[in-house]
Amino acid sequence: MPVHSDAFKQGLRRWVSGVTVVTARAGDEMHGMTVSAFSSVSADPPLVLVCANRGSRTHRIIREGGLFAVNILASDQQAVSNTFASSADEDRRLELVPWHPGQTGVPMVDGALANLECRVVSAYDEGSHTIYIGDVIAAELRDADPLIYYGGSYRDLR
Template sequence: MASAAVRVPAEADAAAGFRGAMRRLASGVAIITTKGDDGPVGMAATSITSLTMEPPAVLVCINQSAGIHSCLAPGCPIGVNILSRHQRDVSAAFGGAVAREKRFEVGQWVPDRHELPMLDEAQANLTCTVFSMTPFGTHSIVVARVDAVRLSERVEPLIFQDGGYL
């Protein structure tokens, strides 16, 4: 049985149609961390992907209005914490449900070699260095080299789609 297609007019409603299309794309959830002037800062991100294996690198898209954005620059360390299914509370906290200064009180955090907070029990933790930042529209495309990886034995990703978790 075929589903009915909804046609979205070009240009004027392209943004609304695009938002609807992207809500249909399931994504893993990660917490991006770095150092701020007053301590660690972090945000939840679903727009993260592997970029290359040689050298190991990831791509993260970060809204320029996000508090973490002003703390990022080429050469700075960042942490990428890929969440497990049981870490919905961490995702919600870093997605805005908890005030910025209290976010690191949710979940168990341990420092990496750069003193960046890394989430214990995450599926994976990546210690990275920002290589480049390219502005595009409302966001910056951040390319980061992966310097170190810590993996959990279990693979149970936290998946986000259409405003909720699967």
């Protein structure tokens, strides 16, 4: 018998993770969302994965454009995470947060610890989400403390 979804979600809340915002572009349309499901896949070649809910606008834009960026947030970017997680201003997220275009025009969140610009090389539909594998084609880095999420709230390293 499968585990109950509430127990599954409570189990996942016990995982300490960094916080990422995934942004995407297809033509003139851009969007982004806070994503907890992110991981490195390979160092050679540099590959990452993100999981996007198939009902989300960001998912559709990644699927159509084949491009995304993983923006790993710094400890002072809790408001950025909240903006991209909220449905209140979904149409205005990129108006509310400073960003600059990457090499392919994908939005890169200003002030992030890392901006990893990616081209989709594979996509796998599983359950409610699509697992996108991205070839990292550009990276921007900054030294700062990371934004951390655990047990339903933001934390810091201290």
